[in-house]
Amino acid sequence: MNLRVFGLSFRTTSIGLRERLGFTPSTLLLALERANSELACEVVLLSTCNRVEFYLGGEGAPLPGFKELGEFWGRIYPVDSLAIEPHLYCHEGHEAIRHLFRVTSSLDSMVLGEGQIAAQAKQALEAAQASGCAGPMLNALFQHARVIARRIRTETGIAQGHVSVSSLAVDFVSEVFDQFTDKTVAVIGAGKMGELTLKHLAELKPKRILVTNRNPDKAKAVAETCGGQVVPFENLDELLIRSDIVLSTTGASEPIVDRARWQRVQAQRRKGTMVVIDIAVPRDFEPTLHDGETMCLYNIDDLQKVRETRIADRRSHLGTAEAMVDKEVGLFESDWLRRRNGPVIARLNREFEAKRKAVVGQLMQKLADRVGAEDRAAIEGAFRLLQNQFLHGPISALAEETTKRSPSGKHTLLDALRQLFRIHD
Amino acid sequence: MERVSLFCFAASYALSLGLDCLAMWQRLPLFKKWPQLPVWFRGGAWIMAAAGLVAHSLYLWTWQPSIAWQFGWLLVLAWFLAAFSVYEQAHRGRVSWSMFLLPMVLGMVGMATIIGPPPPEEGGLPNLFSMANLNFWNRLHGVLLLAASVVLSVAFIGSLMFLIRARQLKSKLAPGRGLSLFTLEGLETMNKRLVAVAFPLLSAGLGVGVGIMFAHASELDGFSDPKVLGALGLWLVFGVLLGLRYGTRFRGSVMAWMTVGVWLLLVVCLVLPHTLPTGPKASSRNPGVKAP
Numbered sequence: 200m201n202l203r204v205f206g207l208s209f210r211t212t213s214i215g216l217r218e219r220l221g222f223t224p225s226t227l228l229l230a231l232e233r234a235n236s237e238l239a240c241e242v243v244l245l246s247t248c249n250r251v252e253f254y255l256g257g258e259g260a261p262l263p264g265f266k267e268l269g270e271f272w273g274r275i276y277p278v279d280s281l282a283i284e285p286h287l288y289c290h291e292g293h294e295a296i297r298h299l300f301r302v303t304s305s306l307d308s309m310v311l312g313e314g315q316i317a318a319q320a321k322q323a324l325e326a327a328q329a330s331g332c333a334g335p336m337l338n339a340l341f342q343h344a345r346v347i348a349r350r351i352r353t354e355t356g357i358a359q360g361h362v363s364v365s366s367l368a369v370d371f372v373s374e375v376f377d378q379f380t381d382k383t384v385a386v387i388g389a390g391k392m393g394e395l396t397l398k399h400l401a402e403l404k405p406k407r408i409l410v411t412n413r414n415p416d417k418a419k420a421v422a423e424t425c426g427g428q429v430v431p432f433e434n435l436d437e438l439l440i441r442s443d444i445v446l447s448t449t450g451a452s453e454p455i456v457d458r459a460r461w462q463r464v465q466a467q468r469r470k471g472t473m474v475v476i477d478i479a480v481p482r483d484f485e486p487t488l489h490d491g492e493t494m495c496l497y498n499i500d501d502l503q504k505v506r507e508t509r510i511a512d513r514r515s516h517l518g519t520a521e522a523m524v525d526k527e528v529g530l531f532e533s534d535w536l537r538r539r540n541g542p543v544i545a546r547l548n549r550e551f552e553a554k555r556k557a558v559v560g561q562l563m564q565k566l567a568d569r570v571g572a573e574d575r576a577a578i579e580g581a582f583r584l585l586q587n588q589f590l591h592g593p594i595s596a597l598a599e600e601t602t603k604r605s606p607s608g609k610h611t612l613l614d615a616l617r618q619l620f621r622i623h624d
Numbered sequence: 625m626e627r628v629s630l631f632c633f634a635a636s637y638a639l640s641l642g643l644d645c646l647a648m649w650q651r652l653p654l655f656k657k658w659p660q661l662p663v664w665f666r667g668g669a670w671i672m673a674a675a676g677l678v679a680h681s682l683y684l685w686t687w688q689p690s691i692a693w694q695f696g697w698l699l700v701l702a703w704f705l706a707a708f709s710v711y712e713q714a715h716r717g718r719v720s721w722s723m724f725l726l727p728m729v730l731g732m733v734g735m736a737t738i739i740g741p742p743p744p745e746e747g748g749l750p751n752l753f754s755m756a757n758l759n760f761w762n763r764l765h766g767v768l769l770l771a772a773s774v775v776l777s778v779a780f781i782g783s784l785m786f787l788i789r790a791r792q793l794k795s796k797l798a799p800g801r802g803l804s805l806f807t808l809e810g811l812e813t814m815n816k817r818l819v820a821v822a823f824p825l826l827s828a829g830l831g832v833g834v835g836i837m838f839a840h841a842s843e844l845d846g847f848s849d850p851k852v853l854g855a856l857g858l859w860l861v862f863g864v865l866l867g868l869r870y871g872t873r874f875r876g877s878v879m880a881w882m883t884v885g886v887w888l889l890l891v892v893c894l895v896l897p898h899t900l901p902t903g904p905k906a907s908s909r910n911p912g913v914k915a916p
Contacts, residue, residue: 355659360800370799374792377810471876472808491794492808492877505798519659 200532202336203262204295205287206245206252209309212286220276220283222246230275231330237271238263241334243341245302245323247316249309254299256336258539265289296531299340300524303348305357312358312513317348339535347527355523356516360509364502365395367509368476369403371497372444375474379403382443386410386427387435387455389417390448392478394424397446401425409438413449439464445475447483456484465493478502540597543613546622547590555586628682634733636676637706641726643669648720648803670713673722677706691766693742694735694894702732704774720803724781735895761836768829772822773890779818780887783880786811790877812876815883823866830859854893862886 207220222230227246234242240257255262263271265287269280290298301307303320324341327333333341352358361367376382384405386397389412401408408427411434412418418429430438439445439456449455456464475496477484482498489496559582563575570578593616600612616622646652647665655661680703689696709725789805805811833855865882868874 360798367799373807374789374799375808377807377813471812489794489796491792492790492875495793497796501796505796508798508801516659519657 200256200292200296200336200535201258201262202254202256202292202295202340204252204254204290204298205265205268206250207283207286207288208250208252208307210307211288216286217248217251219278220272221248221251226275227326228330231327231332233275234271235330235332237274238267241327241337242332243323243327243337244332245320247319250302252302254295254337254340256340257334258336293528293532296340297524297528299344300347300527300531301521303341303344304351304520304524305348306351306517306520306524310362311510311517312352312362314352314358317345317352320348321345335538336535339538340531343527343531343534347524351520351523355519357513357520359512359516362506362509362513363395364478364499364506365399367502367505368396368446368478368497369399371476371495371502372400372403372474375472375495376443379405381406383441384408384427384444384446385430385438385442386421386425387438387445387447387483388412388449388451388479389414389421390450390479393446393448396476396478397421397425400444400446405444409442411435411438436460436464436467439473440467443470443473445473445477447475447477448479449483451479451483452481454481454483454485456488458485458488461485461488461494476502536600540613543616543622544594544597547593547616547620550620550622551586551590555582558582628679628686630683630733630737633676633679633683633706634730636672636679637726637729637733640669640672640676640722641730643672644720644722644726648723666713666717669722670710670717673706673710673713673726677703677710680706687741689741691770694739695741697770697894698732698736698739700770701773701777702729702736704770705729705732705777708774708778718804719806721781723803724784728777728781739895761832765829765832765836768825768832772825772829775818775822775825776883776887776890779815779822779883782811782815782818783883783887786815786876786880787884790880808876812879815876815879819862819865819879819883823862826859826862830855854889858886858889858893861889 207217209217212220222244227244230244231242234244234253238255239260240255240262243254245252245254253268255268265284266280269283269287272278272283273280298307299320303317305312305314305316308316320341324333324338327337361370382403382405384400384407386393386408389410397408408422408425409430410418410422410425410427411430411432412421413432415429415431418432421427422429435455439461447455472492473494475484475488475494477496477498480499484496484498486496486498488494559579562578563570596612597616643665647662647669649655680699684699684703689699691697691700705725706729709722709729712719712721712725785805786808788803789808789811792802792805793808806814837852861882865879865886868879868882
């Protein structure tokens with residue numbers, strides 16, 4: 200299969216180089232437009248924060264090599280093509296298909312099993328289609344990659360559970376509470392680390408969000424981002440009495456909620472369990488307050504520990520996922536070759552059909568009065584049989600070539616058939 | 625139909641439980657190779673439980689064991705719990721209901737086997753399906769107590785789930801690991817609701833029983849009868865539990881432990897009259913359910 204992928208990823212380059220060589224939506228469009236006119240093949244450009252990859256394919260002219268692609272890249276960005284080359288990897292044919300399937304299935308991602316890459320591959324294909332760079336080969340390849348990515352995500356445990364700290368915090372909260380529309384979320388502090396967690400908690404649509412901070416301006420700023428109300432830091436006890444979920448991210452050097460304070464608060468609380476996500480370092484809540492019933496307290500270490508467990512769980516499914524990829528690569532290749540042979544076989548059939556009809560027509564004119572309807576049918580049947588038997592050999596040989604991939608990846612028999620029978624697209 | 629035995633449905637339930645246990649064993653190497661296998665196991669578990677329920681129903685229909693005798697009472701109670709388990713498995717497959725309900729069902733069937741059916745001299749006792757020879761109050765008494773027992777048994781399971789969930793949270797078990805249960809809040813709410821439903825049923829059932837007892841005072845040993853005392857004790861403890869539920873603000877785990885205690889008391893009340901020699905006729909029957 201005439202397919203090649205050039206790329207660089209977090210495995211081969213530093214983030215600095217990826218930032219310089221990555222494509223933004225506008226530069227991606229520009230690159231695709233140029234590729235359309237300069238590279239003379241099908242092109243899909245996959246550019247994410249972790250990788251930049253050019254997928255090149257097509258049945259016609261030879262595909263660009265390291266040098267041509269480096270020069271092309273150098274024409275878009277002011278970088279020396281020779282500087283890029285050492286960081287580039289290249290896969291061809293079978294390996295290129297396998298690479299794409301692994302990439303879209305997130306087996307080659309920084310966070311194994313992450314879900315964004317499949318969507319990014321889809322966007323890359325759509326951009327290539329819009330620019331007219333994607334042809335039949337890359338269209339078929341990327342669509343197949345999408346299907347296999349979905350299968351791997353659903354049929355293996357590779358994408359099981361969340362692995363980001365903020366999502367894990369929400370997972371812990373969801374282990375305690377059924378519904379959130381009657382819950383109060385309290386945010387203590389305004390640490391950057393808490394922003395994403397707060398965003399996830401706000402997505403649960405709690406009844407109210409209360410924000411407190413030693414600095415009222417910072418509290419106000421946080422409250423504005425999540426539609427919360429500001430509570431003065433002096434009223435921390437009252438805030439804890441009213442809250443079901445607490446997100447704490449202060450920069451305090453000592454715990455702000457110790458046992459004495461918690462006992463004071465608990466005596467006045469009329470609510471059930473309180474879930475505390477304490478992602479501050481040093482910790483804001485005394486760790487011994489966790490009892491799994493009145494208070495479920497999770498600090499950054501707890502979240503990290505679960506994260507590592509989840510990642511290890513995902514890794515244990517890697518073997519199954521890789522086997523699925525290998526199987527699908529074979530299936531795609533066979534399918535692609537069948538599609539490739541299809542038009543040639545159809546053309547061959549059509550031409551023989553036309554010739555048979557012409558010869559039989561002439562013969563029937565000559566034998567006009569000498570043969571009856573039954574004999575006519577027998578003669579036509581004999582010619583049809585001859586045609587089928589004649590074509591059976593070449594078509595079977597083509598099918599065999601489809602299943603047995605030649606080491607060079609070339610399809611000499613198909614080309615030979617085209618030339619022998621003068622079949623032109 | 626008469627070939628359906630206790631073993632038939634007990635074996636089906638046991639097999640269903642076994643398949644469910646296998647399905648939740650996430651680290652089984654087999655599941656790494658065939659990730660869809662747990663789904664098949666769960667499906668198989670449901671089919672086996674449903675088959676057990678059908679056999680159980682046929683058994684009850686064929687033999688019509690009397691609910692005035694512990695044997696019948698336990699089998700009917702087990703049937704309701706098995707039906708609940710099959711329903712929940714179909715509707716909320718992710719929650720491990722069957723892991724809790726089926727052992728209880730198997731325990732009840734086992735206990736019924738140990739106690740055995742009523743002896744021939746008790747053969748004339750009224751049964752569940754043909755209660756023509758029972759008056760309205762006897763029927764009401766039996767049905768109310770049976771309903772209370774079903775609800776209390778589910779509350780007991782809910783309490784066990786609550787305690788396990790609290791334990792999972794205390795040990796900071798990763799979400800999705802271990803037994804799949806409802807949320808802590810959901811289990812506490814469920815427990816409170818079930819206690820609130822079971823107590824009036826039990827009170828009404830016992831009230832009717834006391835009324836019957838006064839009407840047929842000569843047939844019973846009066847208030848010294850162990851089953852009467854047991855039932856009274858059960859009602860009192862249950863009353864305290866309900867008081868806690870509505871009155872003071874108690875931790876969910878205290879409620880859960882008390883529910884477990886009440887359920888154990890119910891079991892004692894069921895077994896006690898059978899093991900202790902008491903009144904001449906009523907001794908081997910359920911509290912209050914009397915021969916006409």
